[in-house]
Amino acid sequence: MRILLAPDSFKEAASAEAIAQAMARGIKRGNPQAECWLMPLSDGGEGLTHALVHATGGTLHDVETVDAVGRPIIAQFGFLGNKHTSCIAVVELASASGLERVSPADRNALVASTFGTGLLIRAAIDAGADRIVLGLGGSATTDGGTGLAHAFGFRFLDAHDSDIPLGGGALVDLARIDDSRVSDSIKNVPIVLACDVTNPLTGPEGAAHVFAPQKGATATQVELLDQGLANLARAIMQYNGRDIEHTPGAGAAGGTGGGMLGLFNATVKPGIELVLNLAHGREACAWADVVITGEGSIDSQTPYGKVPSGIAKLAQSQGKPTIAIGGTVTRDPHTVEALNKAGIIATFGIAPGPADLTTLIANTERNVEITCAAIASTLRITAATSPCESA
Missing domain, CATH: 3.40.50.10350 (Glycerate kinase; domain 1)
Incomplete structure (x- = not known):
C-alpha cells in the first residue's frame, strides 16, 4: 500500500x-x-519555507535580520530545487516578523514592523532570486507592509516631508510615498503572495479589527491602526492609482497583502493551492x-x-x-x-x-x-x- x-x-x-x-x-x-x-x-503561514524546500529538494539560507520589534535575529529563506526555470526564493513573513518571535510581554501593536521581512527578501534577491513566494500568516504586525517596503528604499513621509516611524501606529501621519531610492528592478521582481484569508484592508472585517487584538492591540489601538491602514490606502491611490483598500486578501498579515499589492509587482494566490503546485x-x-x-x-x-x-x-x-x-x-x-x-x-x-x-x-x-x-x-x-x- x-x-x-x-x-x-x-x-x-x-x-x-x-x-x-x-x-x-x-x-x-x-x-x-x-x-x-x-x-x-503549509497553507502559507508558518512552515511554508521548510515545506517547499523539503518538497523540491531546495536549500535553506540563514540571514541576519530583525524581529517585529527591531531586535537582531537569524531568520531563513529558501531556494526551491527541482530545476525550476527561474530562481524562486520562498520567504514566510512569520520567520522574521512573526507573532511567535515576540513574547506577549514584548508585543507592541503600534510599533511592530515588517522591516525584518524586507531585509530577508532583499537577501534572497541579492543571492540571485528572480521570483519570490511570500507566505502571509502568523504576523505580529499591522503596518500594511510599510516596514517591508522601507527595507527596499520606500519612504513614507508626513505633511512636513519627514519620515514617519516604523509601525502601523504612525500611518495616521502618512501624507505621501516617495520611491526615488527604489530601483525599477526591485519594484518589478514578481512576488506571489501565499494567502489563506480574504479579509479587506480596513473596516470591521479588515486587518486591524480582526487580527490586531491577538497581537496585543487594545480597542483604542485597533481604531488607530484601522485609520492608519485607510490612510495608507489613500496614499497608495495618490502614488500610483492602485485601489487596494477593499481587495480580498489585502488585510492578510496586518495589511501586508495590501501594501505588497499596492507597491510591488505582487499577485495573490490561495496558499495551499500554490504550495501543492510547487510541491x-x-x-x-x-x-x-x-x-x-x-x-x-x-x-x-x-x-x-x-x-x-x-x-x-x-x-x-x-x-x-x-x-x-x-x-x-x-x-x-x-x-x-x-x-x-x-x-x-x-x-x-x-x-x-x-x-x-x-x-x-x-x-x-x-x-x-x-x-x-x-x-x-x-x-x-x-x-x-x-x-x-x-x-
Whole structure:
C-alpha cells in the first residue's frame, strides 16, 4: 500500500516535517510493508519555507535580520530545487516578523514592523532570486507592509516631508510615498503572495479589527491602526492609482497583502493551492493509494483553504481517499459534511484520553505515531479482506 503523508504543522506543538515523520513511524509500526511519501505542507503561514524546500529538494539560507520589534535575529529563506526555470526564493513573513518571535510581554501593536521581512527578501534577491513566494500568516504586525517596503528604499513621509516611524501606529501621519531610492528592478521582481484569508484592508472585517487584538492591540489601538491602514490606502491611490483598500486578501498579515499589492509587482494566490503546485502534489496523489493529512485542530475552518481540505480535494479529483488527524477534532454535523464533500472520508483525534493541554502538546509526535499505527493496521486488514485482494 502506498500512503501519502501530507500534514500541516500542529501549531505550538510540532512542525509539519516532524508530524510527517511521526506519521511515517506509525505507519511502519502498523504495516511494515507500506510505502510512504512524506510531503509536509503549509497553507502559507508558518512552515511554508521548510515545506517547499523539503518538497523540491531546495536549500535553506540563514540571514541576519530583525524581529517585529527591531531586535537582531537569524531568520531563513529558501531556494526551491527541482530545476525550476527561474530562481524562486520562498520567504514566510512569520520567520522574521512573526507573532511567535515576540513574547506577549514584548508585543507592541503600534510599533511592530515588517522591516525584518524586507531585509530577508532583499537577501534572497541579492543571492540571485528572480521570483519570490511570500507566505502571509502568523504576523505580529499591522503596518500594511510599510516596514517591508522601507527595507527596499520606500519612504513614507508626513505633511512636513519627514519620515514617519516604523509601525502601523504612525500611518495616521502618512501624507505621501516617495520611491526615488527604489530601483525599477526591485519594484518589478514578481512576488506571489501565499494567502489563506480574504479579509479587506480596513473596516470591521479588515486587518486591524480582526487580527490586531491577538497581537496585543487594545480597542483604542485597533481604531488607530484601522485609520492608519485607510490612510495608507489613500496614499497608495495618490502614488500610483492602485485601489487596494477593499481587495480580498489585502488585510492578510496586518495589511501586508495590501501594501505588497499596492507597491510591488505582487499577485495573490490561495496558499495551499500554490504550495501543492510547487510541491508537485498532483504527482504525489497519483502515486498514492490513500492520503493521510492533519493539523492541530480539525474544525469549522478546515474545509476552507486549509491544508487538509486542499490536499483532500486534489486527491479526490484522482479518486483517492483522504484521512485527517488532529489534536482536536470537531463532530459538528455541518463541518463533518463539509469535510466529506472536500474528500476527507474519516477524521481521528490523536489524544489518547483526558489530559491537560501542556501534556497533550508535549506528547504530540508520540500521539500522532500511535494514531497512524492504528490507521495503518486498519487499512492493512481492510485491504487483505477486500474482494479485490482475495480474488
